[in-house]
Structures are given as C-alpha cells and as structure tokens.
Amino acid sequence: MNTPAIEITGLTKTYRPGGEPAVDDLSLTVEPGTVIGFLGPNGAGKTTTIKIAAGLLSATAGTVRLNGHDVAARRSAAMAQFGAVLEGSRNVYWTLTAWQNLIYFGRLKGMTRAAARSRATALLTELDLWERRDDTVGGFSRGMQQKVAIAAALIADPAIVLLDEPTLGLDVAATRTVKNWIAELSNDRGKTVLLTTHQLDVVEELCDRVAVIRAGRIATDLPTGELLAGFRLRDTYEVHVEGHPDLPVLPAGFTATAEADTTAITGRVADPREVYDLIDLLRARGLVLRSLTQSQPGIEDVFLTLVGDARHG
Numbered sequence: 001m002n003t004p005a006i007e008i009t010g011l012t013k014t015y016r017p018g019g020e021p022a023v024d025d026l027s028l029t030v031e032p033g034t035v036i037g038f039l040g041p042n043g044a045g046k047t048t049t050i051k052i053a054a055g056l057l058s059a060t061a062g063t064v065r066l067n068g069h070d071v072a073a074r075r076s077a078a079m080a081q082f083g084a085v086l087e088g089s090r091n092v093y094w095t096l097t098a099w100q101n102l103i104y105f106g107r108l109k110g111m112t113r114a115a116a117r118s119r120a121t122a123l124l125t126e127l128d129l130w131e132r133r134d135d136t137v138g139g140f141s142r143g144m145q146q147k148v149a150i151a152a153a154l155i156a157d158p159a160i161v162l163l164d165e166p167t168l169g170l171d172v173a174a175t176r177t178v179k180n181w182i183a184e185l186s187n188d189r190g191k192t193v194l195l196t197t198h199q200l201d202v203v204e205e206l207c208d209r210v211a212v213i214r215a216g217r218i219a220t221d222l223p224t225g226e227l228l229a230g231f232r233l234r235d236t237y238e239v240h241v242e243g244h245p246d247l248p249v250l251p252a253g254f255t256a257t258a259e260a261d262t263t264a265i266t267g268r269v270a271d272p273r274e275v276y277d278l279i280d281l282l283r284a285r286g287l288v289l290r291s292l293t294q295s296q297p298g299i300e301d302v303f304l305t306l307v308g309d310a311r312h313g
C-alpha cells in the first residue's frame with residue numbers, strides 16, 4: 001500500500017492536566033490526492049488536531065505522520081510536506097507587501113531566491129493579485145488577505161495542504177475563488193487537502209470524504225457520496241392540504257404547520273408507504289390535497305442529524 005499522505009494514530013491532546021481531552025484517541029488515514037472535510041460542532045477538536053499536524057502544538061499522546069514523516073520526531077522532514085492556513089491567526093505579515101510575504105515564506109521553506117520569485121509570480125498572477133503585489137497586506141480586503149495566506153502556504157508547492165476554515169468571512173466572489181482553487185489543487189495537481197469548515201456547501205462541492213469529529217473523536221468517516229446516500233433512506237415529504245382544517249391524528253414522524261392558505265404536513269420517513277398511508281387518512285377525511293413534494297437531504301441535514309445524535313449521547 002502507498003504511504004498515506006496523512007496518518008493520525010491515537011492522537012490525544014489534553015490542555016490542562018486532569019482536564020477533559022480536546023482530542024481523544026483520534027485516528028485517521030488520508031490517501032494521497034484526497035480532499036477530506038473535517039467537520040464537527042464548535043469545540044470538537046478540529047483546530048487542535050490541525051495545529052498538532054502543523055507542528056504548532058505538541059500532542060499528549062499519539063502521532064501524526066505526513067507522507068510517512070512523524071511531525072514530532074522528524075520535524076523538518078514533516079514540515080516540508082505541507083502548507084497550512086490556520087483559522088483566526090495571522091498567517092501572513094500585514095506590514096509586508098504580498099510579494100515580500102511570499103518571498104519570505106519561500107525562503108523560510110528553504111527555496112532559493114530565484115525559485116521563490118518565480119513561484120510567487122505564478123501564484124500572484126493566478127490569484128489576480130499581481131497588480132497589488134507591492135501593497136501591504138494589512139490594507140487588503142479579507143478575501144485578498146486570505147488569498148495571500150493560501151498563496152504563502154503553497155509557495156513551496158507542498159504535497160499536503162491543511163486549511164482551517166478557508167472561506168470563513170469571505171464574500172461570495174472570494175469564496176468562489178478559494179473553492180475553485182481548492183478543486184484545482186486536488187484535481188489538477190494531485191494535492192491532498194484536509195479542510196475544516198462550517199460551510200457545508202464547501203464540503204458538498206469539494207470533499208471526496210467527510211470525517212465528522214465530536215468530543216475529540218471521529219464519529220463518522222465516509223466518502224461524501226456514501227454519507228449522503230445513507231441518509232437518502234430518509235427523504236423529506238411535504239403534503240399540502242387546502243385551508244386550515246381539523247386534522248386527524250397524524251402518523252408518527254409527521255408534523256403540521258399552518259401556512260398562508262394551506263396546511264403543510266411534513267415528515268422524514270424511511271418508507272414512502274408511510275406517505276401513502278398519510279394521504280389515505282387525509283382523503284378519508286375529505287380534505288383537499290394541493291401538492292406532494294419529496295426532497296432528498298443535503299449535507300446540512302446529514303450534519304445536523306449527526307451532531308443532533310451526538311447531543312443526545
């Protein structure tokens with residue numbers, strides 16, 4: 001088997017002695033070329049995991065290997081494998097220009113000045129920042145700053161890219177640019193991307209695989225299509241009846257909501273026959289049916305269900 005791009009084994013992080021672990025015996029293996037979405041509710045341990053993988057925090061127990069190099073034991077070899085954009089931190093220097101930042105980070109990663117210049121030119125051009133290369137990053141919009149941060153992470157052309165909330169706070173156009181770029185990194189350049197996000201459209205569009213983390217552990221880890229297919233067993237049905245009549249006792253799982261001139265009866269059911277039973281019941285009452293719609297859940301429903309399940313233990 002090929003060496004995994006990312007191999008996390010038994011990772012545990014406890015910030016305070018005797019405290020609850022932020023990451024609790026977490027294991028995850030990511031094959032090269034995969035875009036994996038790392039999802040979870042606030043405080044689940046995503047940022048902690050990424051910071052350990054990026055060598056910014058030490059683990060209490062367990063290991064992270066990047067292309068086979070242990071981040072703790074073979075630090076410099078591991079550092080050469082990835083570029084990272086971390087959430088909420090200043091990933092680039094605001095008093096330096098875009099150009100200076102990229103050259104600085106290129107040199108830091110051991111590139112020659114000539115190689116860093118040529119790569120910085122290519123990256124700034126691709127990201128439509130060439131005209132602004134000599135402006136200081138502090139004066140840029142949030143989207144432009146994020147683009148410079150991503151360019152800085154990619155300056156040495158790493159095989160692995162760690163992105164913590166890459167589209168947080170970006171407007172629609174900047175989000176589109178960053179999404180297109182992530183897709184290209186994986187599709188055209190074979191990079192492995194691990195990203196965290198609360199924006200589920202990002203996951204649905206970009207991720208081959210989704211790992212859901214909750215309370216420091218992996219709760220679910222599936223290819224995105226399989227994750228969604230699993231939940232397709234429970235489509236949502238919505239039946240509209242005319243007016244606001246007295247309703248019979250509805251079958252389990254259905255709820256009624258009064259709308260402008262109809263009443264909507266909604267339920268998520270595993271078997272469509274339950275909907276036929278509902279319709280029979282409504283017709284037996286002589287109620288007038290206006291419409292019946294069926295919708296498949298998106299990743300947002302799946303995520304809320306998983307997190308909801310977590311809250312109920």
Ligand SMILES: Nc1ncnc2c1ncn2[C@@H]1O[C@H](COP(=O)(O)OP(=O)(O)OP(=O)(O)O)[C@@H](O)[C@H]1O
Pocket residue numbers: 015016022040041042043044045046047048049
């Ligand atoms: N420096 C720290 N000191 C103490 N506890 C911390 C520290 N950083 C994080 N924690 C705790 O560790 C747990 C996991 O936090 P982490 O930031 O890794 O979660 P997250 O999944 O990234 O959350 P979010 O979606 O809000 O970014 C939380 O309970 C958090 O309060």
